[in-house]
Amino acid sequence: MTEFLYIHFPFCIKKCIYCDFLSVPYDKSLASKYIDALCLELRMRKHSVSKLKAIYIGGGTPSLLPVERFKHLFECVRNNFCWSPSIEITVEANPGTISESNVNELVSLGVNRMSIGVQSFNDAELKTLGRVHSSEDAERAIHTVKNAGVRNLSLDLIYGIPGQTIETWKASASEAVAFSPCHISSYELTPEKNTPLYKSIETHQIKMPDEELVLEMYAHAIQYFTNNGFEHYEISNFALPEFRCIHNLNYWERGEYIGAGAGAHSFINDVRSRNTQDIHQYIEMLNMGLIPEVESTKIDKADAIKEFLFLGLRKTEGISLAQAEDFGLNIPDACTELIEEDYLRIKNKNLRLTKKGLPVSNSVIVSLFEKLEIR
Numbered sequence: 001m002t003e004f005l006y007i008h009f010p011f012c013i014k015k016c017i018y019c020d021f022l023s024v025p026y027d028k029s030l031a032s033k034y035i036d037a038l039c040l041e042l043r044m045r046k047h048s049v050s051k052l053k054a055i056y057i058g059g060g061t062p063s064l065l066p067v068e069r070f071k072h073l074f075e076c077v078r079n080n081f082c083w084s085p086s087i088e089i090t091v092e093a094n095p096g097t098i099s100e101s102n103v104n105e106l107v108s109l110g111v112n113r114m115s116i117g118v119q120s121f122n123d124a125e126l127k128t129l130g131r132v133h134s135s136e137d138a139e140r141a142i143h144t145v146k147n148a149g150v151r152n153l154s155l156d157l158i159y160g161i162p163g164q165t166i167e168t169w170k171a172s173a174s175e176a177v178a179f180s181p182c183h184i185s186s187y188e189l190t191p192e193k194n195t196p197l198y199k200s201i202e203t204h205q206i207k208m209p210d211e212e213l214v215l216e217m218y219a220h221a222i223q224y225f226t227n228n229g230f231e232h233y234e235i236s237n238f239a240l241p242e243f244r245c246i247h248n249l250n251y252w253e254r255g256e257y258i259g260a261g262a263g264a265h266s267f268i269n270d271v272r273s274r275n276t277q278d279i280h281q282y283i284e285m286l287n288m289g290l291i292p293e294v295e296s297t298k299i300d301k302a303d304a305i306k307e308f309l310f311l312g313l314r315k316t317e318g319i320s321l322a323q324a325e326d327f328g329l330n331i332p333d334a335c336t337e338l339i340e341e342d343y344l345r346i347k348n349k350n351l352r353l354t355k356k357g358l359p360v361s362n363s364v365i366v367s368l369f370e371k372l373e374i375r
C-alpha cells in the first residue's frame with residue numbers, strides 16, 4: 001500500500017526540441033477521453049493506496065487541461081482515495097497556459113504546490129529550447145500563481161543551453177530567486193537520443209556549451225541558491241527549509257508509488273511496472289476493463305542494491321551506512337579510494353557525494369558499483 005500517487009498528462013502545445021518525455025500535441029477531444037480513462041485506472045488501482053500524502057500531476061503540460069476536466073479528475077480522486085490533511089498536491093504548469101481563473105480553480109480543488117517550467121528568463125534561450133512561452137509569460141504566470149495564494153511555488157530552470165553564457169545563467173538564477181519561490185529545480189540540458197536537439201548536434205547545426213562552462217554554471221547554482229537560503233537537497237534540487245518535494249523524496253528513497261496515465265511507472269510490492277505509452281491503446285485497454293500495464297519487473301536484491309545506491313546518492317545527505325549494511329554492503333572498505341580522491345565522504349553515518357563528486361555523480365556511482373563488485 002502506498003501513500004504516493006503520480007498522474008501523467010501527456011499533452012503539450014508543441015514539443016520542445018530537447019524533450020524525451022511522453023507528450024503529444026494537445027487535442028481537446030482526445031484529452032477529454034484520456035481523463036475518463038484515467039478515472040477508470042484510478043478506480044482500479046485504489047486498493048493499492050492508503051491515505052495519500054502526495055499527489056503529483058505531471059506531464060506533458062497538465063495546466064492545459066480545461067478546469068471542468070480538472071474538476072472531474074479531482075472528483076474521481078476524492079471518490080476513490082482519502083488523503084491526509086497535510087497532503088502535498090503538485091500540478092506542473094507551463095507559463096502561457098496559466099490564467100487567474102484556472103489557478104484559482106486548482107487552488108479550490110486542493111492544489112497547494114505548483115511547479116512552473118520557466119527554464120530561462122532569456123528569450124533567445126527559450127527560443128533555442130523550442131519553448132512556447134516568453135520570459136514575460138513566465139513572470140506573469142509566477143505573479144498569477146502567487147496572487148492565487150500558492151505559497152509552495154517551484155521554478156524549473158535549465159543550464160547548459162546552446163548559446164547561454166555564464167552571465168545569462170546568473171541573470172536567470174537571480175531573477176528566479178527574486179520571485180521568492182520555495183523550491184528551485186535546476187537541470188543540466190542533456191541531449192537525449194531521438195530528440196531534435198540530439199539530431200541538430202549530430203549534424204553540427206547546434207553546438208553544446210563547453211563542459212567547463214557547464215560545470216561553472218552548476219557551481220554557481222549551488223553557491224547562489226544556498227547563499228539565498230535554499231538547501232541543496234538533491235543533485236538538481238534546492239528548497240527552503242520545510243519545502244522539499246515529498247513526492248520526489250519518496251522516489252529517491254525507493255518508496256512505493258502508483259503512477260496512473262499513459263507511460264506512467266508504478267512501484268508496489270517490489271515490482272516496477274509501466275503503462276503503455278500509446279495513448280489510444282491506454283484508453284482502449286481501460287475501456288475494456290484492463291489495467292494498461294505493458295511491462296512489469298520484480299526487483300531482486302541485486303537490483304534493489306543498485307537502486308538504493310543510485311537513487312540514494314542523488315540526495316545530498318546520501319545513504320545511511322546502516323541501511324547499506326542491511327543490504328550486506330561494506331561501504332567504508334569499498335569507498336577508501338573514492339573518499340581519498342574526494343569524490344565521496346562519510347558524515348553523520350551517511351555516505352554522500354562531495355562538492356567534487358556531485359557534478360560527476362554518474363561516474364562516481366559507476367566506480368562505486370565496480371568497487372562493490374555490483375554488475
Ligand code: SF4
Binds near residue numbers: 012019021059060
Ligand atoms: S513542455 Fe515539457 S513535456 Fe512538454 S514538450 Fe516541453 S519539455 Fe516536453
